[in-house]
Amino acid sequence: MSTPQSSGKSSGMFSPMTMLVLVLVGVISFTGLAVLSAYAPELRKGDDGGGHALSRSSVGFGALSRLLSLMGEPVLTSRGDLPTSAEEGLLVLTPSAGMSPVPLERNDHIGPTLIVLPKWMSTPHPKHRGWVTTLGGNEAGQALSVLPAALRKDLKLNEAGGRRTIRLRRPNGEAFGAPVTIQASRTLTGPGWTPVLLDQNGATVLAMHGDSWTYVLADPDYLDTQGLKTAEGALTAVAMLNLIRDEGSPVVFDVTLHGFKRTRSLMRLILEPPLVGATLVAAALALLAGAQAFARFGPPLRSRRAVALGKAALADNTAGLVRLARREHRMAPLYARLIQASAARAIGAPRGLDELELEAFLDRVSRIVGATHTYSALAERARAASPSDLMAVARDLHTWKQELIRGRQ
Template sequence: MSRAKGGEGGFSALTIAVILIVGVVALAGIGVLSAYAPELKSGNDGKAHPLSRASVGFGALPRLLGDLGVPVVMSRGPLTEASEGGLLVLTPTMETNPEQIEDFDHLGPTLIVLPKWSAAPHPKQSGWVSTGGTLPAEAALQPLPDGLGEATGLAERQERSTVRLRRPNGAPFGAPVQVDSLRTLQGGGWIPVVLDERGGIVLGMDPTSHVYVLADPDLINTQGLKTLAGARTAVELLAIVRADGMPVIFDLTLHGFQRTRSLLRLMLEPPLLGMTLALVALALLGGYQAAVRFGPARVTGPVFAAGKRGLADNTAALVRIARREPHMAAPYALIVRAIVARAIGAPRGLSDEALDEFLDRVSRISGTQDTYSALAAEARDVKTPGDLLRVAGALHRWNQELTRARQ
């Protein structure tokens, strides 16, 4: 029968160290990824927003504007002062509440692109969609805040047609484009900005809030930009409402891509990043100290020791705290006198003076270094703990000399 050798582990120290390092790095990576997860999403989910590259999405428009030198901002949080003069593009869906749009506090121009298509993600191809027809006019107008959607309707063509856009003064606008079921605004007191050849308002402005509304998203979404004429028309549509040199801000918060605030994210960004690095350094130093320590850990006893030794230690601690050590010299000399008298068989019934004289005679006969009377006098004159130790040592030595001589 074979027997395994004792003392051999299953893994070497190097293997364990590598496993620990890989585990720590993986855990740190998971923490960082979870903190920045919303910003790391590609957004290509087949929905109608500026990150989607589906036919109903607007992912192609920011890229086209960037290639043309137009400043583009993908907004994931509250608008800053630097974006006041830019064009804010909102692409709500029929699930968007009007209050969400009202919450935007933007001093520059705002363009609301109404939803049009009822679409669902493609079951086999990621990022693609399957369209199920156009949304009802009421559903498409539902995201508009109060005051914008009142008495407003949508007119819709029933076929795919070539649309020729023009300005209110009759000047042609953009290039002819093919659009399925073109939608235009009706009623509501809209100020026309861009019309179709039949006089329908494609792009209108509210006279009170100066908010622009685009009735048909196919003029600027990915489906509309698949041709050169469609790309040209989309760029010119945005150029009408955007001031020269100002950026185009595509909002992503309406679609759940906002930048969230969390404790982990705050710890990974200034000014708390310095504290996080300090904590990591302390953890590394603590691990290093635990790895290179010498000897086993010291076993600590109970706070209050039991037994005679504990009682003596506690009593000594109390005397030391009260600063009464020098006053213990004279009582200690009396205790030593009693011990020595009993050990050498001194006569009983002697008075203190007679006993001191008897012990002095025995000391001189025994040839001890000191006499008890001299030691007792020194004990009565003790002033400091150092003097106490010196006198106690002399009394102990006198005790040992006298008792050994007697034995």
């Protein structure tokens, strides 16, 4: 019992072009997702209201970084290792209260370091993204806890209540900057510190620890966005940074303390020099292999029986045996005689004719009906046929037979 096969061309649910478009969209989407995931830390704006150089809130330092850039000063927001050009620049650390002590040992930095002590406790604004609402100042112990133990030993942080206008000066009495208004201004006292800037009362606002190039600013309102809301505050902030850095050296704002550190990953490694060339070559090879596979393979073939059944299988097996014996050319004269007998029966040729008489009769009929060939010519071709001529001879014999039958009818 044979299994019935469906006739006609098999049709799939989607066309090849639709499948190609879906594959391309999937590949492009996956590639975009992988690249965005690899560079996600760099793509974060960081405008979360924190006390760092990416924040534009009142307690952030984004305004100072923007001001220096507009003035043409070299500014760098560091998310990881420093480049060689910034090793001798001024490194500005702006830790928040509650953080671990800031690390001062950095192999990639040999220039001065400025630590800005935290002052304000704040909460995100409910209606404006990036804004904050200040809840008051933190305690002196919390502010000093961000310093390493060696720096905060015997160091005290003093606070003056109310809103005051501060006039900074150098230890030699020379006026510095412009008068600025500070809410609850803070100052430092402690042994082992060298005053760099004082207020009008002689209290230390900016100090350097010993002979190290480590500076501590007692009050962040001299540098944060809140302090730069006036021209006097901006002038004083820029003058303060120029005082403790070499002329022309960059100002580096470190934001790794606030979770914006650039992390190393395998995906970033293959997308950056020197491995990006190998990545592009691999992608091109994959694209070419996919194009070749799509162009080479068509619709899937129908599954066939391991052992064929019916007349077709018998004919295939017989043809295989003849081909194996290399006797294909010997079959042409026999096939011509088979076509001759079939055509004679179909047109009603007289019986009792010998081979030559039957051949002459078929030639006369061929000329009468206007056939393309005569049988005698086709028989001669069959007797002289080579293996490469078999298909042409067989096709012409079949055509000749059909022409005789139609002409006779």
